Amino acid sequence: MNTDPDQSSGAAPVGTSPWAVMRPVRGQISFAMLLSALSTFFALSALGLLAWLVHGLVEDTDASPWTALLGAIGCTAVAYVLRVQAFLQSHSAAFRLEQVLRTRLSQHMARISLGEAQHLGAGALAKVMQDDVKELHVFVADSTPLYARAYVAPVLTLVALLWLDWRLALGALAVLVFGFMAMNLAMRNRGELSRRYHLAREQVGAAVIEFVQAMPVVRTFDSGHATFGRYQHALVEYLDIVTRWYREAGLSARLGLAVLNPLPTLVVLLWCGVLLVWQDTLSFSTWLAVLLVGTGMAEAMMPLMSLMHLVDKAKLSIGRIEQIEGLPVLPLPEQGRDPLAGDTSVTFEAVEFRYEGSESAALSGLDFRVEPGTVTALVGPSGAGKTTVARLIPRFWDVSSGRILVGGVDVREMRPEILMHQVAFVFQDTFLFASSIADNIRLGMPEVDMDAVVAAARAAQAHDFIMALPQGYDTQVGERGLFLSGGQRQRITIARAILQDRPILVLDEATAFADPENEAALVRALSHLMRGKTVILVAHRLSTIRDADQILVLDRGRLVERGRHHELLEHDGRYARLWRSYTQAQQWALGAHAVEEQAPTASEETPA
Numbered sequence: 001m002n003t004d005p006d007q008s009s010g011a012a013p014v015g016t017s018p019w020a021v022m023r024p025v026r027g028q029i030s031f032a033m034l035l036s037a038l039s040t041f042f043a044l045s046a047l048g049l050l051a052w053l054v055h056g057l058v059e060d061t062d063a064s065p066w067t068a069l070l071g072a073i074g075c076t077a078v079a080y081v082l083r084v085q086a087f088l089q090s091h092s093a094a095f096r097l098e099q100v101l102r103t104r105l106s107q108h109m110a111r112i113s114l115g116e117a118q119h120l121g122a123g124a125l126a127k128v129m130q131d132d133v134k135e136l137h138v139f140v141a142d143s144t145p146l147y148a149r150a151y152v153a154p155v156l157t158l159v160a161l162l163w164l165d166w167r168l169a170l171g172a173l174a175v176l177v178f179g180f181m182a183m184n185l186a187m188r189n190r191g192e193l194s195r196r197y198h199l200a201r202e203q204v205g206a207a208v209i210e211f212v213q214a215m216p217v218v219r220t221f222d223s224g225h226a227t228f229g230r231y232q233h234a235l236v237e238y239l240d241i242v243t244r245w246y247r248e249a250g251l252s253a254r255l256g257l258a259v260l261n262p263l264p265t266l267v268v269l270l271w272c273g274v275l276l277v278w279q280d281t282l283s284f285s286t287w288l289a290v291l292l293v294g295t296g297m298a299e300a301m302m303p304l305m306s307l308m309h310l311v312d313k314a315k316l317s318i319g320r321i322e323q324i325e326g327l328p329v330l331p332l333p334e335q336g337r338d339p340l341a342g343d344t345s346v347t348f349e350a351v352e353f354r355y356e357g358s359e360s361a362a363l364s365g366l367d368f369r370v371e372p373g374t375v376t377a378l379v380g381p382s383g384a385g386k387t388t389v390a391r392l393i394p395r396f397w398d399v400s401s402g403r404i405l406v407g408g409v410d411v412r413e414m415r416p417e418i419l420m421h422q423v424a425f426v427f428q429d430t431f432l433f434a435s436s437i438a439d440n441i442r443l444g445m446p447e448v449d450m451d452a453v454v455a456a457a458r459a460a461q462a463h464d465f466i467m468a469l470p471q472g473y474d475t476q477v478g479e480r481g482l483f484l485s486g487g488q489r490q491r492i493t494i495a496r497a498i499l500q501d502r503p504i505l506v507l508d509e510a511t512a513f514a515d516p517e518n519e520a521a522l523v524r525a526l527s528h529l530m531r532g533k534t535v536i537l538v539a540h541r542l543s544t545i546r547d548a549d550q551i552l553v554l555d556r557g558r559l560v561e562r563g564r565h566h567e568l569l570e571h572d573g574r575y576a577r578l579w580r581s582y583t584q585a586q587q588w589a590l591g592a593h594a595v596e597e598q599a600p601t602a603s604e605e606t607p608a
């Protein structure tokens with residue numbers, strides 16, 4: 001029980017016993033606790049022997065002190081060895097638990113839908129995998145031996161005191177009871193305060209991250225005032241709750257802490273002892289023995305206080321770990337049923353899809369078929385559902401109703417590895433692993449040799465810029481690695497997809513290009529990648545889809561038109577309007593001259 005909110009971080013209880021999570025290492029933890037309890041017993045026995053020694057010397061000055069003295073030294077040595085062993089066991093259990101939890105969490109995360117993982121955010125998932133598992137490590141390593149000590153020591157001390165003199169034992173007990181009552185008074189609002197304290201702390205953390213991550217925008221657009229203001233506001237809130245905590249915990253907390261330390265117990269034992277010795281109802285030697293043993297009782301309570309802090313923190317972490325473990329996993333097909341795709345077609349049959357928590361459907365009544373070896377482009381205004389279509393194929397989410405078939409097989413009935421073997425995905429948000437460029441290209445295929453990597457990079461128009469880098473294909477990229485431009489990163493991802501050489505390709509075309517040279521390189525890379533494949537292309541620039549075998553025009557999640565470029569232009573419907581807006585915008589972008597001469601009339605929609 002601590003008055004420091006950072007220490008007594010007991011948020012609203014999550015209703016989880018820390019012991020349940022520790023099941024995999026419970027045996028070793030119990031062993032560590034047993035060793036710790038035995039160590040406490042021997043430490044207190046040493047004190048008891050010293051008390052007996054003092055008692056004996058006072059009663060009979062000729063008595064030999066050696067037996068008790070050697071016994072006390074022996075007990076201290078055994079207590080020390082047992083204590084070290086207890087900590088060794090608890091630390092080993094903590095490392096094992098850390099490994100078990102990380103493996104379990106990563107296996108579970110691999111099975112939740114990608115959409116769910118994206119929704120939670122990489123930061124939150126990493127925090128659970130990293131910080132919360134670490135928190136449990138600390139709990140198991142440090143608290144389990146403390147637990148045994150905190151419970152065994154006061155009980156044994158009380159028994160010893162009762163045996164020596166019950167009146168002084170009750171005096172010492174009264175001090176502790178008083179101290180605990182004061183602390184409980186201080187902690188009566190602990191749940192609510194602690195919940196607000198943690199919220200305030202998280203807001204400070206979020207504001208700091210926002211401030212740091214948004215630095216380029218902050219520096220260029222608002223010179224830091226708005227973002228820094230949010231950070232400052234979060235800090236003020238935090239200060240407010242901490243001040244309230246100290247004020248409310250105030251006197252009773254300080255009183256409790258003052259009482260629950262060895263000095264007041266010693267004072268009570270001294271005064272009561274003097275009185276009893278003076279009244280001749282207590283021998284001087286017993287009094288000395290009581291003093292020696294008695295102060296240990298309050299001292300033994302101290303671990304209990306740090307324990308409550310550790311338990312509270314562990315409970316919060318367990319709550320977050322359980323939240324991840326409780327996320328539903330994507331249902332897998334029954335064992336033994338592994339239907340293989342018959343061809344490389346992709347079919348959407350009456351597909352409906354609604355994002356969780358969203359009022360309207362993102363896709364409704366979607367029916368289309370992509371024939372093997374053809375290119376289908378998805379177009380439509382922003383928010384029409386193009387990206388959603390692309391992401392339903394690799395099961396970022398499962399459809400709300402209807403079916404998606406790859407080669408005639410429902411994607412929900414295909415094992416993920418079989419589905420991934422059929423389909424390659426090139427999405428806009430390219431991610432490079434903290435590794436060499438070569439390893440990033442041959443991701444998931446470590447057996448591929450360098451010649452194949454270079455060939456894929458050449459086809460993806462990436463070879464020349466890679467060779468211009470300081471260490472060529474061995475250059476480290478990703479986090480803390482060399483910085484690559486958006487276009488360069490995309491060409492590496494395209495090289496990866498070329499190497500994978502899967503028959504179906506789902507492509508979310510890049511919206512922005514750094515420069516025309518980069519754009520030309522990307523277009524060449526993509527056309528190489530698409531050769532001979534079944535392609536579903538989310539097109540953001542209409543110029544790339546003129547030659548598509550099929551164009552699907554989406555609007556508010558519905559398929560409103562389909563056909564080839566020239567057919568749709570002749571039809572003079574939605575696509576034709578999109579196309580006109582697009583070509584106007586292109587001309588407009590050619591220069592101010594063009595703007596003046598052919599300023600477009602306000603277009604009803606802009607191309608995606």
Ligand SMILES: Nc1ncnc2c1ncn2[C@@H]1O[C@H](COP(=O)(O)OP(=O)(O)OP(=O)(O)O)[C@@H](O)[C@H]1O
Nearest residue numbers: 355358362380381382383384385386387388389608
């Ligand atoms: N993760 C999500 N959770 C909830 N709603 C979403 C999510 N992603 C997209 N939406 C909503 O679903 C609808 C379709 O979005 P989608 O990203 O598929 O459109 P899009 O046609 O690809 O748009 P753009 O061209 O701007 O990328 C939009 O109304 C969007 O707000």
